[in-house]
Amino acid sequence: MEVTTADTQATExxxxxxxxxxxxxxxxxxxPVRDILDRIGDKWSLLSILHLGSTDSLRFNELRKRITGISxxxxxxTLRALETDGLVARTVYAEVPPRVEYAxxxxxxxxxxxxxxxxxxxxxxxPAIAEARERMGRVAA
Amino acid sequence: MEVTTADTQATExxxxxxxxxxxxxxxxxxxPVRDILDRIGDKWSLLSILHLGSTDSLRFNELRKRITGISxxxxxxTLRALETDGLVARTVYAEVPPRVEYAxxxxxxxxxxxxxxxxxxxxxxxPAIAEARERMGRVAA
DNA sequence: CCGCATCCGAGATGATACTG
DNA sequence: CAGTATCATCTCGGATGCGG
Numbered sequence: 001m002e003v004t005t006a007d008t009q010a011t012e013x014x015x016x017x018x019x020x021x022x023x024x025x026x027x028x029x030x031x032p033v034r035d036i037l038d039r040i041g042d043k044w045s046l047l048s049i050l051h052l053g054s055t056d057s058l059r060f061n062e063l064r065k066r067i068t069g070i071s072x073x074x075x076x077x078t079l080r081a082l083e084t085d086g087l088v089a090r091t092v093y094a095e096v097p098p099r100v101e102y103a104x105x106x107x108x109x110x111x112x113x114x115x116x117x118x119x120x121x122x123x124x125x126x127p128a129i130a131e132a133r134e135r136m137g138r139v140a141a
Numbered sequence: 142m143e144v145t146t147a148d149t150q151a152t153e154x155x156x157x158x159x160x161x162x163x164x165x166x167x168x169x170x171x172x173p174v175r176d177i178l179d180r181i182g183d184k185w186s187l188l189s190i191l192h193l194g195s196t197d198s199l200r201f202n203e204l205r206k207r208i209t210g211i212s213x214x215x216x217x218x219t220l221r222a223l224e225t226d227g228l229v230a231r232t233v234y235a236e237v238p239p240r241v242e243y244a245x246x247x248x249x250x251x252x253x254x255x256x257x258x259x260x261x262x263x264x265x266x267x268p269a270i271a272e273a274r275e276r277m278g279r280v281a282a
Numbered sequence: 283c284c285g286c287a288t289c290c291g292a293g294a295t296g297a298t299a300c301t302g
Numbered sequence: 303c304a305g306t307a308t309c310a311t312c313t314c315g316g317a318t319g320c321g322g
Contacts, residue, residue, distance in 0.1 A: 013250065016257045017194040021207075032263030033256060034187060035270075041182025043315075046175060053158040060284055066162075071316055076285055087272025098283050098322085107269055109154065114262040115174060116157045121255040122173030128248055129176075132227025184295075201304055212296055217305060239302080239303050 015093065039085060040115065044070055044078045053112040057103035072113065087111060177252075180226060185211055185219045187256065190245065193229065194253040198244035228252060 040046045044067065047050055051066050052058060058066070064075050079102060082088035087108035093099040103111065161172055181187045185208065192207050193199060199207070205216050220243060223229040227248035234240040245253065 003220060009254070013254050013257060014195055016221075016260070017253060020257075020260060021188070021195060031188070031191075032233045032267050033191075033260040035258065035267070036263040037178070037182050037187060040238070041178050046178060047162070047172075049175075050172075054162060056268045062222075066218045072285075073287095073317085074313065077315090084274055084277040086277075087270075088170045092284090095283095098285095100284060107266060107273070109151070110266065113150070113154050114160050114259050115260055116154060116161075118177060118240055118255050119157070119161060119174040121252065122177040123250060125248060126173050126176070129226050129234065132248070133225055136225040136227075213305075214297085214307095216296065218295090233304095236303095239305085242303060 004016065036111075039081065039087075040111070043076070044074055045082060046115065047080050048075070049087065049108060049112055049115070050081065052102060052104045056107075057101045060102070061101050063102060082108070143255075180222065180228075181252075181256065183219070185215055186223060189216070189219050189223065190228065190249060190253055190256070193243060193245045194250065198242045201243070202240050204243060223249070 020033065040049065043113065046065070047070075051063060060075070060079075063079075064070060065071065070078075079088060079090065084091050085107075086105055089103050089105050091101045091103070093101070105132050160242065181190065188208050188211075189204070192204060201216070201220075205211060205213065205222075208216065209220075220229060220231065224231050226248075227246055230244050230246050232242045232244070233240070
């Protein structure tokens, strides 16, 4: 695995892509990528995961303060979805002033790791994308 | 790098998450991950990339046939967006029956590689997610 | 303090008809 | 063949008020 590494990799990628799109379109496995993207591709899921991943656990309103611009409703909705998928753990303390702690599960942490990988790609290629947008902008806009 | 690999990695992830959420909220770099997700997180971009990545190049209607359920309009919109970001190359042949070929650029291929990584995570953890959904389903639904 | 229910506007998506 | 234009729809997200 020393020579033609790039070519080998390119072939593998193509095969992986083929495999993904050949899956029948009516199962959870339809496209694992699609499914994950539908989950974290919305407006707030990723930010929530990021914030939860940067600490051990956070209370509802603590999280609300940190995620600039999120509404109460969307924080609730987002956290519920993440909880449903086993990415976030919700702990309720039956105290007089209700207290609820949210934290990433092991599954959530592993997802965060994967997403940060994607983030590294994004950070590395952001200039190239920005340049492409500039160039197209002058022609089409 | 043999001992406490997991712990080290966990700390790195936490730091990476912190770094990402600390970026000021008004730049392209706001969150490279978010930006990429906004691009490929829509309904058709990822599927388009996947299909284009599984071959060398495809014509418009060829692609349309392969992406089940996409409308002509959305394919156009999606391809234009990907082209704007330099992920897809569009080649027009001025022939009598118009012919337009679409193909992934180098940038697009590298993104595909990153996405497939995420796909591997998704495929590996799909059972865990399905199980979590089941469990929550019985409680909440 | 935490969170749910309802209502509503904006943007994304889809169906259809028409053009180079 | 490869789009564009227009209209209808549909889901998401935000504002507000109520309940545990």
